[in-house]
Amino acid sequence: MDIITQLGPLAFASRLRRLSEHLMKDVTQIYREQAVDFKPRWFPVLYLLNQTSPMSITDIAKDLGLTHPAINQIGGAMLKAGLISSHKDDKDERRRLLGLTAKGRRIASELQPVWDDISSETMNLIRESGMDILAGLDQMELSLAQCGMYDRVRNRIKHRQYAEIEIIAYQPKYKKHFALLNREWLESYFKVEPHDEEMLADPEGRIIQNGGFIFFAKLDDDIVGTAALMKIDDTSFELMKMGVTAKARGKQAGKKLTVTAIEKARESGARTVILHTSPKLKIAERLYRQFGFVDNNGPDDRSARYRRNTISMKLELTNWKYPREENPPEP
Amino acid sequence: MDIITQLGPLAFASRLRRLSEHLMKDVTQIYREQAVDFKPRWFPVLYLLNQTSPMSITDIAKDLGLTHPAINQIGGAMLKAGLISSHKDDKDERRRLLGLTAKGRRIASELQPVWDDISSETMNLIRESGMDILAGLDQMELSLAQCGMYDRVRNRIKHRQYAEIEIIAYQPKYKKHFALLNREWLESYFKVEPHDEEMLADPEGRIIQNGGFIFFAKLDDDIVGTAALMKIDDTSFELMKMGVTAKARGKQAGKKLTVTAIEKARESGARTVILHTSPKLKIAERLYRQFGFVDNNGPDDRSARYRRNTISMKLELTNWKYPREENPPEP
DNA sequence: GAATATTACGTAAGCGCTTACACAATTGTT
DNA sequence: AACAATTGTGTAAGCGCTTACGTAATATTC
Numbered sequence: 001m002d003i004i005t006q007l008g009p010l011a012f013a014s015r016l017r018r019l020s021e022h023l024m025k026d027v028t029q030i031y032r033e034q035a036v037d038f039k040p041r042w043f044p045v046l047y048l049l050n051q052t053s054p055m056s057i058t059d060i061a062k063d064l065g066l067t068h069p070a071i072n073q074i075g076g077a078m079l080k081a082g083l084i085s086s087h088k089d090d091k092d093e094r095r096r097l098l099g100l101t102a103k104g105r106r107i108a109s110e111l112q113p114v115w116d117d118i119s120s121e122t123m124n125l126i127r128e129s130g131m132d133i134l135a136g137l138d139q140m141e142l143s144l145a146q147c148g149m150y151d152r153v154r155n156r157i158k159h160r161q162y163a164e165i166e167i168i169a170y171q172p173k174y175k176k177h178f179a180l181l182n183r184e185w186l187e188s189y190f191k192v193e194p195h196d197e198e199m200l201a202d203p204e205g206r207i208i209q210n211g212g213f214i215f216f217a218k219l220d221d222d223i224v225g226t227a228a229l230m231k232i233d234d235t236s237f238e239l240m241k242m243g244v245t246a247k248a249r250g251k252q253a254g255k256k257l258t259v260t261a262i263e264k265a266r267e268s269g270a271r272t273v274i275l276h277t278s279p280k281l282k283i284a285e286r287l288y289r290q291f292g293f294v295d296n297n298g299p300d301d302r303s304a305r306y307r308r309n310t311i312s313m314k315l316e317l318t319n320w321k322y323p324r325e326e327n328p329p330e331p
Numbered sequence: 332m333d334i335i336t337q338l339g340p341l342a343f344a345s346r347l348r349r350l351s352e353h354l355m356k357d358v359t360q361i362y363r364e365q366a367v368d369f370k371p372r373w374f375p376v377l378y379l380l381n382q383t384s385p386m387s388i389t390d391i392a393k394d395l396g397l398t399h400p401a402i403n404q405i406g407g408a409m410l411k412a413g414l415i416s417s418h419k420d421d422k423d424e425r426r427r428l429l430g431l432t433a434k435g436r437r438i439a440s441e442l443q444p445v446w447d448d449i450s451s452e453t454m455n456l457i458r459e460s461g462m463d464i465l466a467g468l469d470q471m472e473l474s475l476a477q478c479g480m481y482d483r484v485r486n487r488i489k490h491r492q493y494a495e496i497e498i499i500a501y502q503p504k505y506k507k508h509f510a511l512l513n514r515e516w517l518e519s520y521f522k523v524e525p526h527d528e529e530m531l532a533d534p535e536g537r538i539i540q541n542g543g544f545i546f547f548a549k550l551d552d553d554i555v556g557t558a559a560l561m562k563i564d565d566t567s568f569e570l571m572k573m574g575v576t577a578k579a580r581g582k583q584a585g586k587k588l589t590v591t592a593i594e595k596a597r598e599s600g601a602r603t604v605i606l607h608t609s610p611k612l613k614i615a616e617r618l619y620r621q622f623g624f625v626d627n628n629g630p631d632d633r634s635a636r637y638r639r640n641t642i643s644m645k646l647e648l649t650n651w652k653y654p655r656e657e658n659p660p661e662p
Numbered sequence: 663g664a665a666t667a668t669t670a671c672g673t674a675a676g677c678g679c680t681t682a683c684a685c686a687a688t689t690g691t692t
Numbered sequence: 693a694a695c696a697a698t699t700g701t702g703t704a705a706g707c708g709c710t711t712a713c714g715t716a717a718t719a720t721t722c
Binding site for chain 1: 351
């Protein structure tokens, strides 16, 4: 039992490839022995064209799940072997229609019995496996179409990272971290204004003593992020001063800080959480929207919004729940 | 539903490859995002070396089911990335032992959780398929190890060809075919002697009127082979004058002629069939042995055998039955 | 103990696909 | 009608493996 087999699911793709190559090689050998000038990789094209009228390169590529250069190359070889002919499409001068020649059709019918043999023996092989592997592959491709391996693993990694982030409450010794983390993003996107300076100089007085909260995200003994909840009134908090250090971006610290803040606000009896952010901070905005925050700019606040370059958002805590994981298609 | 899926077992290998590539691509993307300088194709090597002491290139190749140049190239890349180190084997100056560096070991442990994620998600995917595809692959590889796709299909093709050969009895109009087919092999391997000429000139008188038989193999309206059964006495026939035209070699005509002759001899009450052939005719000899003919040269016949360059063979018809198909390993 | 076979490795070239890019024809937009 | 966007194709280059072959070290044979 070799290591690829031992590895089980981890090397699943390798095993599929190995099996595929093994089968392919045998089939090549069979063709070679039948002494037909025919390569296995031509098969799908030959088969497709044998069933339909001439098709364009991209259409064939689409049907076969290959790229158009692949079809271009296969087509070139088959053209040289005299199996297909090509001519321009009258309706669209860009398209080149590939169709079988008489020779191509003859080869196809000559190979038909061999294909039947291959098909039958593959069926036998599948039967020997004791299960309907073809149906399994169908289902697997269906599952992958719904959520690809990339998204699956990525979600899992995110969850793992999320679990690794520890959220801790404010302690005086973290005051400097609060300032540093906030300066980091303030300085790179805006400039630190007097109003900010006051807040960073005395978070305890400005936030906590007003009934607010400050959280820190800890990863492997490092403080990598922070967020603050400022109490507005008995039913609302403002989420503010959230920052994650550049080195730890993408490790779900922001997400966990946000969740913690929202839950804390709810525990404290609030019904809404508001926040102000900037259109510059695309990632933050996306995060907020993900958690259910919606635009909160009044109709006549629009001009103000753009003048101050600020987005105002709001989250109703009634019935709020942690949103379903989702991976919107990346650009 | 695309055409590859439609084709079912015929495009089974293609589907396996497609699925494998899809998975591989996603895994590449995951690695890339983890910002580790690591290529998926390095994985098996890293994993293997992480479990064992340094190994030589060919040993790794053997374990992973790849060729040694592949390992050479992967090794080169991993060496450049600082994941492995290499040094000559003291005991064998040809061998170059590859082992993980500290960095390699670190990367391996960093990637471990990601591998676990990939493994779990693949397991999920397999579970979603509704069957234990891994076990199916195990069984399939086992089946293939016992009899590869090449042999399976080849046997099937042979059977088909065998069925396509029609054996017909002697008719006067085939006299010229009998002569032509025999001249073809006589002239290319030996020279036609007076004894042969007589036989070819009057097969009816020499063979059939003596209680023997002549058969022809017909393929697509062409007479492609012949064989004769000469009656020796009440309990034995001699199989002789068997020839298949070059164009139809390998299409099982010889086999079907031999079977027909053996069965005819038995029906006619014979207990043995003998034949004389030449060591030059390797393929014929193999065919005869396949059907159970054994050497029939007496102990003091050895010298004679070599002088006359003739092999004498014999088949006992008692309990004779059509031999099991077999594909001895090709040279 | 020489001749021969085998083994380990390296290198080159090829295969079959991919991605990346270029360019022309067509379609959509205003 | 002019312009941009899209689409169909061709070409180049790359990737990851293979086969083929060369060379040196080791094992086997007589």
